[in-house]
Every structure is written in C-alpha cells, then in structure tokens.
Amino acid sequence: MLSVRKEIYAESAVSPHGRQSIRAEIDVDTADELPETDSISGRILHQGSTALIIKEGRVAILSGDGHWYINGEMIK
Secondary structure, three states: OOEEEEEEEEEEEEOOOOOEEEEEEEEEOOHHHOOOOOOOOOEEEOOOOEEEEOOOOEEEEEOOOOOEEEOOEEOO
16 A cells, blocks of 8 residues: 655646645555556655555665666666
8 A cells, every 4th residue: 555644845836737746755565566657646856755565564665767766776
C-alpha cells in the first residue's frame, strides 16, 4: 500500500497536463510498490522524493532520471 506522508510543491507552475510537481515523503510496504513519477493522481513526483520501504526497513530516493535508488544502487 502506498501512502503520501508529506508533500512540498517543487515548482509553482502546473504542468501542461494539469498536474503539480511535488517533492514527497511516501510510505510503501515493498519496493515493488514504488511509484512511477507520474502515477500519483494529480501530481508528478520530483527528484529528491523519498520512500520508506517498511517491510525492508530501507529508504529509497528518487533521482532526476526517474528511477529509485538505495545507496547509489538503482532498484526501480
């Protein structure tokens, strides 16, 4: 299950598709649940977003290339 714990608007402008770019702190149960940058309704995840992977006890960070990394290793 994915839940957004906190979000901060990363850009003041809304994208052409009507979505706001945000930097978010999210929680997921497993790494398979890490979202794509555009998969949260009405929002686009910006680089620097973080995800706590609860069952693994690890934190992933979203890079500017749209992939999630843990300690420099791409996981999704």
